[in-house]
Amino acid sequence: xxxxxxxxxxxxxxxxxxxxxxxxxxxxxxxxxxxxxxxxxxxxxxxxxxxxxxxxxxxxxxxxxxxxxxxxxxxxxxxxxxxxxxxxxxxxxxxxxxxxxxxxxxxxxxxxxxxxxxxxxxxxxxxxxxxxxxxxxxxxxxxxxxxxxxxxxxxxxxxxxxxxxxxxxxxxxx
Numbered sequence: 001x002x003x004x005x006x007x008x009x010x011x012x013x014x015x016x017x018x019x020x021x022x023x024x025x026x027x028x029x030x031x032x033x034x035x036x037x038x039x040x041x042x043x044x045x046x047x048x049x050x051x052x053x054x055x056x057x058x059x060x061x062x063x064x065x066x067x068x069x070x071x072x073x074x075x076x077x078x079x080x081x082x083x084x085x086x087x088x089x090x091x092x093x094x095x096x097x098x099x100x101x102x103x104x105x106x107x108x109x110x111x112x113x114x115x116x117x118x119x120x121x122x123x124x125x126x127x128x129x130x131x132x133x134x135x136x137x138x139x140x141x142x143x144x145x146x147x148x149x150x151x152x153x154x155x156x157x158x159x160x161x162x163x164x165x166x167x168x169x170x171x172x173x174x
Contacts, residue, residue: 018068025061029054049126056134063137067144072152072162083165091156094163098153105146113139
């Protein structure tokens with residue numbers, strides 16, 4: 001088994017685990033939302049923690065999903081422009097985009113880590129979650145984006161057309 005196949009299998013396995021985490025977060029949001037409704041409108045006992053838990057889970061759901069579950073082909077991009085150019089031009093565009101994203105996220109990473117670690121002195125209002133733990137998902141997300149685009153850069157430099165339009169699976173997304 002080659003390195004590409006090994007990493008492809010590892011990424012697929014990791015995505016399945018990531019899907020399970022997303023399902024858990026979404027289920028938590030749903031149950032928290034229902035509990036908030038029942039306590040507020042049936043029992044007349046408003047609970048702030050239900051809303052806070054929903055927001056925390058939503059934050060983690062979005063960034064975790066973007067970091068580990070959503071595939072490159074699922075990302076929003078300018079398909080009309082990318083699909084209209086020749087493969088060599090598309091590879092060059094991919095290299096420029098990957099270098100730009102790696103540089104931008106890489107330059108912002110030290111300040112991001114500094115801010116997140118600084119937030120250890122603050123806690124959320126109801127659940128008393130340390131804000132450095134809560135916001136740590138953004139650091140994880142940023143590192144995952146850097147690694148993803150390093151991989152895309154490596155594949156593009158080797159001549160692979162990573163952003164080639166998938167003409168066999170064209171859909172409106174519905």
